[in-house]
Amino acid sequence: MSVTDPLTDYDIFDRDYVLDPFPVQEAIRESGCPIAHTERWGGSWLPTRYEDVVALAQEYETFTSRQILVTAPPPQQAEGAYAGVAAPPISSDPPEHHWHRRLILPFFAPQAVAKYEEGTRDLCNQLIDRFVESGEGDAAADYAQQIPVRVIATMLGVPTDLSDTFTGWVRGVLEAGLTDPKIRLESRMKILDYFKEQIEDRKANPRENDLITTLLNSEVDGQKVPEEYVHGVCNLMLVAGVDTTWSAIGASLWHLAQHPEHRRQLRENPDLWPMAIEELLRAYAPVTMARLVDHDVEFQGCPMKAGDRVLMAFPAANRDPRQFENPDEVILDREHNRHVAFGAGIHRCAGSNLARLELRVALQTWLARIPEFELVDPESVTWAGGQVRGPRICKVRF
Amino acid sequence: MKVRVNDGACHGHQMCAIAAPEVFGSDDYGNAVVLIEGDLPADLEAKARRAEGNCPERAITIEE
Ligand code: HEM
Ligand code: SF4
Numbered sequence: 001m002s003v004t005d006p007l008t009d010y011d012i013f014d015r016d017y018v019l020d021p022f023p024v025q026e027a028i029r030e031s032g033c034p035i036a037h038t039e040r041w042g043g044s045w046l047p048t049r050y051e052d053v054v055a056l057a058q059e060y061e062t063f064t065s066r067q068i069l070v071t072a073p074p075p076q077q078a079e080g081a082y083a084g085v086a087a088p089p090i091s092s093d094p095p096e097h098h099w100h101r102r103l104i105l106p107f108f109a110p111q112a113v114a115k116y117e118e119g120t121r122d123l124c125n126q127l128i129d130r131f132v133e134s135g136e137g138d139a140a141a142d143y144a145q146q147i148p149v150r151v152i153a154t155m156l157g158v159p160t161d162l163s164d165t166f167t168g169w170v171r172g173v174l175e176a177g178l179t180d181p182k183i184r185l186e187s188r189m190k191i192l193d194y195f196k197e198q199i200e201d202r203k204a205n206p207r208e209n210d211l212i213t214t215l216l217n218s219e220v221d222g223q224k225v226p227e228e229y230v231h232g233v234c235n236l237m238l239v240a241g242v243d244t245t246w247s248a249i250g251a252s253l254w255h256l257a258q259h260p261e262h263r264r265q266l267r268e269n270p271d272l273w274p275m276a277i278e279e280l281l282r283a284y285a286p287v288t289m290a291r292l293v294d295h296d297v298e299f300q301g302c303p304m305k306a307g308d309r310v311l312m313a314f315p316a317a318n319r320d321p322r323q324f325e326n327p328d329e330v331i332l333d334r335e336h337n338r339h340v341a342f343g344a345g346i347h348r349c350a351g352s353n354l355a356r357l358e359l360r361v362a363l364q365t366w367l368a369r370i371p372e373f374e375l376v377d378p379e380s381v382t383w384a385g386g387q388v389r390g391p392r393i394c395k396v397r398f
Numbered sequence: 399m400k401v402r403v404n405d406g407a408c409h410g411h412q413m414c415a416i417a418a419p420e421v422f423g424s425d426d427y428g429n430a431v432v433l434i435e436g437d438l439p440a441d442l443e444a445k446a447r448r449a450e451g452n453c454p455e456r457a458i459t460i461e462e
Contacts, residue, residue: 058455105410106426106427109426111424278452335448336451338454344455348409348411
């Protein structure tokens, strides 16, 4: 069924919306009611203004993280053996959220993730070696997609040669699984089975400096943390760290393929990199989350009911002209950039410093090896969307 | 000019440290710490203002 009025019937999985969501978001944002509603996919609200999205993210008591996927789970979904395993801290609310998050933050501070830079650069170079001679490559599938999954596997201390398997599971949860509950559940079970084995292994053979071992040995209020917590964190690392970062790298390369002036700007002014990364994250923010309304509430005139889903459209917030001048233009040295690609409030992406590092190293390495490149055919680029938006096939020639 | 971070509001975006690495750093949890106590050198004022304008939580206060 095609969409007639985005204000009352938007569809985040509609082909046109996945390809280019910004005109729809703009139409909603500039209408009389900047918060749209749809009955599709279990129903949801879609706020599009920066101030609204940030306010929602900060009001965690009303807008809870009990469900964070953009589509409703099927009623009474059977979760089998792992019913108690969630994805802390992303799926937790205060007060537990505080320790759920605090235990993992030290692994992701800027000074802690710096040690992954060299390995990431080597990895990027090896990936480029595979196709650089041919004069053509897929910036999404052969490059962007291959990077974050290996970085996360290294961090978790699991074999990087399982990368394709991990990627398949993550796509099962975050892409196909959003509209197909069977795929979602199967993929979830495979991830949880795998990490159950890893946890048993670490209990028998503890490792030094290993995220899983460290978490298993952590204590909160004098008590060892529950094993379900560690299991849930492993699950989240994979699901939150892979599709997201790969989408950001892919979208940035897609942009650079079409903007020789930006490639030149970065080459001539390397000091620009940190700002440029923030601007690319703003313009191509990949992640939309959801919140579940805790109790009936009127938000900006919208009558939201307990149990309603609200989409945290961070990409829409990042294009609000009330907050950003010329929001649809990529300005690599944008002076003020309060973007919320990593969310806002207590759930701010815990992995943001790692994601930035990966994005910067991936783009710097690409531009050093392949300074000039262009899309083979703009029409043949495919995108995934819904929860995480980014290119999945993006052929370039050089 | 002095800068202050409201610890209750800071959620560790680190966008202040990206805009003004001489002025802001990170604690073990990735939350902001102010590296320069007291008045900022004049040549860092513009960067500090950019940091203030880039914090999504509006956790930075500038005192002139
Ligand atoms: C460009 C890449 C990434 C983007 C755009 C992104 C975006 C986000 C967003 C928007 C949230 C907030 C969720 C919410 O408000 O409900 C989030 C949370 C989270 N992300 Fe990321 N993410 C990225 C990469 C990563 C990486 C590499 C990791 C780590 C391996 C990671 C781990 C997490 C975790 C653990 C949370 C939950 C934090 C909490 O709830 O306290 N992310 N991410
Ligand atoms: S940008 Fe704001 S929220 Fe982020 S670390 Fe700096 S002060 Fe904290």
